[in-house]
Amino acid sequence: MVLKAFFPTCCTLADSGLLVGRWIPEQSSAVVLAVVHFPFIPIQVKELLAQVQQASQVGLVVLGTWCHHKQEPEESLGHFLEGLGTIFSHEPWLQLCWEKGSKFWSCKATHQQSSTIPGVPIEDHVMLIFYDQRKVLLSYLHPPTVLPDCQAGDATASAEGLAAIFDTVSRSEALFCKNQFDEDPVRLSHWQSEGLEASILVELAKKASGPVCLLVACLLSLVSAASACRLWKLWPLPFIASKFSTCEQLRHRFEHLTLVFSTQKARGPAQLMRFGQGSFKGRPTCWSLCSWMWPLASHCCPGSIAVTELGNLLTPSSPWLTNPCPPHPHVMSLQHVAEELQHLLQWLMGAPAGLKMNRALDQVLGRFFLYHIHLWISYIHLMSPFIERILWHVGLSACLGLTVALSILSDILALLTFHIYCFYVYGARLYCLKIYGLSSLWRLFRGKKWNVLRQRVDSCSYDLDQLFVGTLLFTILIFLLPTTALYYLVFTLLRLLVVTVQGLIHLLVDLINSLPLYSLGLRLCRPYRLAAGVKFRVLEHEAGRPLRLMMQINPLPYSNVVHTYRLPTCGCHPKHSWGSLCRKLFFGELIYPWKQKGDKQD
Template sequence: MAIKIFFPSACSAAENGLLIGRWMAQHKSAVVLATLHFPFIPGNVRSYLSQMERKTGLSLSVIGTWSHSKKDKDEKMDNFLGELGSIFSHQPWLRMARESSSKFWDCKVERMEGEESEDVVLVYYDQRKLMLSELHSASEYSEIAAVFDTVAKHQPLFAKDKYDEGPVNLTHWQSDGVEASIIVELCKQASVPLCAVISFFVSLITSICNLRVLSGKPLSFLWSKMSTCEQLGRRLENLRLISSSEKAQDHTTFMRKANTFLSLFLDVTLGILLMSWLYQGNHIGQLADALIPVADRIALELQELLQWLMGAPAGLKMNRALDEVLGRFFMYHIHLWISYIRLMSPFIEVILWYIGLSACLGLTVALSILSDIIALLTFHIYCFYVYGARLYCFKMHGLSSLWRLFRGKKWNVLRQRVDSCSYDLDQLFLGTLLFTILLFLLPTTALYYLVFTLLRLLVIMVQGVIQMTINLLSSLPFFALLQRLCRSYRLAAGVKFRMLEQQQGKPLRLLMQINPLPYGQVLDTYRLPSSRCYPKDSWGSLCKKLFIGEVIYPWKQKEEKQD
């Protein structure tokens, strides 16, 4: 088994000194983290490494020497570095030196237990990328996962560079600049009072919403049916998560907070842009002026549709009496709706003006209000659908029960099954009479039910598209996608190795590169939770509900409590 030496490419130009790293005996590999330069005191070096071990929880030691002499051969330096091996007695001991005829470095392994000659594989890696990346789809006990974990946990070691004054001078990966760190620290300091203010307002709003007056049964039922209240509650939970003073303990919690913050920020930004567009060119007034003619046009189309149904629709012969009753009943509801719209027409522009202000809470809140407005404007269509569905369902259940009567069967309510039953002549005669009446009235009822069901499904489809857009904006992990786009190494799916040089009798040189996480896996891993307002039915169950006349509610169903 070959010995693998993971060497940071940032230390390639370091001066002569010692190699600081970690030896992983179970994998027979060493991870070099930094190079230590002259002058140094061995006691100070040991105390510094002990201090780092207490901070990181991983073993850290001097594992070898590093020679980067500009001359082809410096015997004095080689002898001096060789003597350092007796001071720091680590097994195995690495001796890395620059080759005169190559741009790479040679590596020898000494004091290896049991085996003197081992194949050496020198793997170069980018220390900065490994420290900032999060490895996915890797076993916890694999060698690559151990290398990532070693580099990530020794971040306190990288806080000190060769220009800082202290007992030791190290060379390793350095930050891009002090100015960026200062800006980050200032943002962190400013976020503390901001989070405290947000947390206070969130608790205040939560206490107001929990009042007995607002949480009573009539209002609580109304709030549960409105998409706006649901979206506001979701955003309130997002603000509570962002303003939490608890520090993210792991990568998953941090990514959830970051994704939630960026999602909320983009949502509010898009909402403000929409609000500025609405108020900039008096689009609210134009929308209010166009709303009344649209409502009148819809009412006129519904009246023409009912008049068509009250005649001979598509050449079908309907029951004249029932057709006339149903047509006038629905026509009366349309007249009531037109009167309601006329009564509200002077206040529509003022209502829309105040609704436009809600866009500053986010684009998803504005879309939720739009969904609720569509539900209110099409409430008469919903009433038509419920009336038709209930009447059609009543007839279907009646026909089903009477059909069992002809076959000598009945439905056992206690055992929830069909049992045999004997009927007398009067019951059979009455059942035949009722079956005939319901059967001949069924086509007229089914036609009204079919027409209003199609209208209701059209409204549900429009609301479904709006709800899908809301869920998409609320659940997309924008921060994770941004990291995958700009800094793909932050989310690693694994590593790949590229061979740099292979010569007989010399270590094999490899370059370790990070494979970024695919976009699909990024969405699956970091997608934010979202609630749906529509019941999740299969096509089979949906067709069954439509056939028997069961009402399809476009509202979020209550989850059953698990015992």
């Protein structure tokens, strides 16, 4: 029988003593967690194991002995090591030894009670596997994906074995947190026996992270209480807030910060790696600060750059600030867009592309839209003295993050193209009215009508007067349809152009919000933290000698990191399929392809 003994690399130079760990009978594996140094009192060792078992719920036992011949002579420990098997009875009893003057290890596993011959123990072959205890403790093993050419049962059994080993090390942190000073009754060797592996600044940051997180949590609770005031629920404030992307983005950012700085513990390592929320395995809330600083830095740096560029643009040395008479350049840009729309309407009021239009209807529609453009230009000139100050405050708000700046850009684009939206609504309503009128009159010619109660088309008989009026109306609508359809087509294309730009901005915002920057940072700086499995490297293999392997952690691929730890977004997604979108465009129904999270589907 071959037994697998997982031995930490940090204990290879430890003094001789006892091997403390957990025995996994299903895997025929022994996970060594620490070495108890000589000299010791057996009753104190048992009390220590009982305390750790009560704190971590891990069945720790004495697995065997460890002898370092480079530090202790073999003959001085021989009789004493043999007697320890009777004090700490465990089957099998491991005996690990580093032979003096040799690079080979001596590994034995004996069974005293299972021996058929009294006094002659049964020896099993031992496979010695070294592992980095610190990396295994800090890593999170992800469930493996079964490849098509692999057996599902083999993959599941291997995953269960690795999960048991990783779980044993991670849950035994109570053993590693024991103070290892000279006055302690039991001296241990493990990954943290030499002290905390961190600098003074890191330790001070961990100590200060708790009060900082509590302070931020209190501030967020005050903001939440202020936002819950009934004043903000009065109409039309909720309606306006639901239509602005900036409000949705601020609400999403507030929910994310509330979750990150929550005082509750993370529900598992997956939530800790995704949000860094709360604490896990007794670690301080410094994880919250780290997970929050990653997206904050990546979002606010581009926003700060935008603020700097805007400040340079609006410095007093700018030529348009020395003389208040010339209009603002942004006003000139908006006026140029309005003039282009006027040229487009004048082209439609003539003979666009050589088409023969209904002149009376064409003139009415053209003058109607030109009047709206005139109102829009007057509004822009009225707001021109305040545009500089508005742009400055908008630039300052970009410090809240890149996503907030993009949401503000989307809202500004929606406000500046509001006249195009009005033109689209007017043209769509008029076109839709004619389409539905023509479809109703077409049913009249076929002796059909729409049954409103049953929501279906039924047969109906019409008299001569009804048929004459229907034919007259149908003729009028069919001849006026090309003029209306042309205006509807032009303004629908302009509206779709604006919606496409807004949709790209929303998709970019969702992409930035969904990126797990903290998890990607862990994958880049500490690949072992996100483990996709392990691989074994042969260290020594010789006939008559135990096989020695090194267990190394396979990091999770970047694509799997993004897929596994993808963060929730504001939920701005396409509302219609391509088929329904084309159908609505053909029948002139209003289109809102981009919806917010709280909106209902049609």
